[in-house]
Amino acid sequence: MGKNNNSKYISIIIFSPFGNTLKIGEYIQKILTESNQQCKLFNLTGKSWQQISSFDYSLVEKSDLLVIGSAVYAWKVVKPIKMFIDNLPINKNGKAVFFTTYGLITGYTLLNGANILRKKGDKVLACLKVPTRHSMIFKKEDDIYLNRPNQQDMKKIWKFSKLIIKLLNKFPNWELSFKKLDYHSWKVKLLYKFMIKRFGMALLPSTYFNQKKCIKCGKCAKACSVQIIKLIPYPKKFGYCIKCYNCVWSCPVDAVKSRTFWIFHFFHKFLGYIYHEIPETKIYV
Numbered sequence: 001m002g003k004n005n006n007s008k009y010i011s012i013i014i015f016s017p018f019g020n021t022l023k024i025g026e027y028i029q030k031i032l033t034e035s036n037q038q039c040k041l042f043n044l045t046g047k048s049w050q051q052i053s054s055f056d057y058s059l060v061e062k063s064d065l066l067v068i069g070s071a072v073y074a075w076k077v078v079k080p081i082k083m084f085i086d087n088l089p090i091n092k093n094g095k096a097v098f099f100t101t102y103g104l105i106t107g108y109t110l111l112n113g114a115n116i117l118r119k120k121g122d123k124v125l126a127c128l129k130v131p132t133r134h135s136m137i138f139k140k141e142d143d144i145y146l147n148r149p150n151q152q153d154m155k156k157i158w159k160f161s162k163l164i165i166k167l168l169n170k171f172p173n174w175e176l177s178f179k180k181l182d183y184h185s186w187k188v189k190l191l192y193k194f195m196i197k198r199f200g201m202a203l204l205p206s207t208y209f210n211q212k213k214c215i216k217c218g219k220c221a222k223a224c225s226v227q228i229i230k231l232i233p234y235p236k237k238f239g240y241c242i243k244c245y246n247c248v249w250s251c252p253v254d255a256v257k258s259r260t261f262w263i264f265h266f267f268h269k270f271l272g273y274i275y276h277e278i279p280e281t282k283i284y285v
């Protein structure tokens with residue numbers, strides 16, 4: 001499909017309510033394009049569940065490589081990206097790389113993403129994780145990765161992009177060993193198995209709209225990353241909320257609230273203290 005032997009057709013698919021994953025996806029796209037690859041980015045953010053489930057897969061079917069990017073939500077791949085991969089047609093000759101952006105601990109996101117891609121027949125060549133500003137932390141001083149990604153992180157992402165091209169052209173049978181993605185300590189494994197895996201998303205604070213404060217401006221509905229908020233005339237959710245908190249960030253009058261953010265902040269501090277990963281951009285190959 002490429003322009004010449006060394007030029008491949010690469011599709012980048014991301015979902016990025018807060019913009020971190022988009023930033024990395026766009027940077028990878030820039031490097032690949034500058035290296036004479038044909039590269040298209042598909043941003044699923046702001047699409048409704050219906051639009052994501054009816055994505056036209058013929059747009060990416062002929063790609064020599066899929067680059068999939070997801071934020072970490074409760075130690076796993078975000079639901080819209082999972083849905084996208086689950087609906088991918090089986091492709092025994094498919095190749096993919098997977099990357100994640102995270103604000104504290106990646107948990108099983110890389111393994112999770114690589115596994116679902118492999119189930120679709122894709123050979124996973126490499127993975128990447130990038131520490132970024134945590135999209136759920138509302139007080140800047142609480143965020144240990146506030147100024148990430150930094151220049152060093154971007155250099156690693158550059159390296160990752162170049163590596164992808166090399167693997168595609170020079171190592172056609174290359175496949176990443178998934179053992180490398182299962183790097184967590186027993187402490188993390190236990191917490192994941194007995195708590196986060198089953199209850200992770202449910203433990204995250206839900207939001208509600210305070211009608212007394214709401215000015216019905218509709219900014220929350222526009223910002224909703226899965227388009228489930230409708231104004232009738234006050235905002236109301238219709239459909240599965242992924243808890244990206246874009247509605248909270250977008251509200252000019254502080255009318256989108258949660259009763260349990262304080263529990264999250266407490267838990268986050270506890271996790272940060274005991275479990276946080278060394279904040280580094282890392283390539284798995």
Ligand SMILES: Cc1cc2nc3c(=O)[nH]c(=O)nc-3n(C[C@H](O)[C@H](O)[C@H](O)COP(=O)(O)O)c2cc1C
Pocket residue numbers: 015016017018019020021022070071072073074075076101102103104105106107132133134135136204242243244245
């Ligand atoms: C609901 C929710 C859950 C999150 N869970 C985790 C987590 O378990 N571990 C982590 O390191 N970061 C977590 N984060 C932080 C995001 O993964 C991180 O900020 C990511 O870069 C956001 O991606 P985006 O900017 O593309 O939306 C969470 C963020 C949200 C909103």
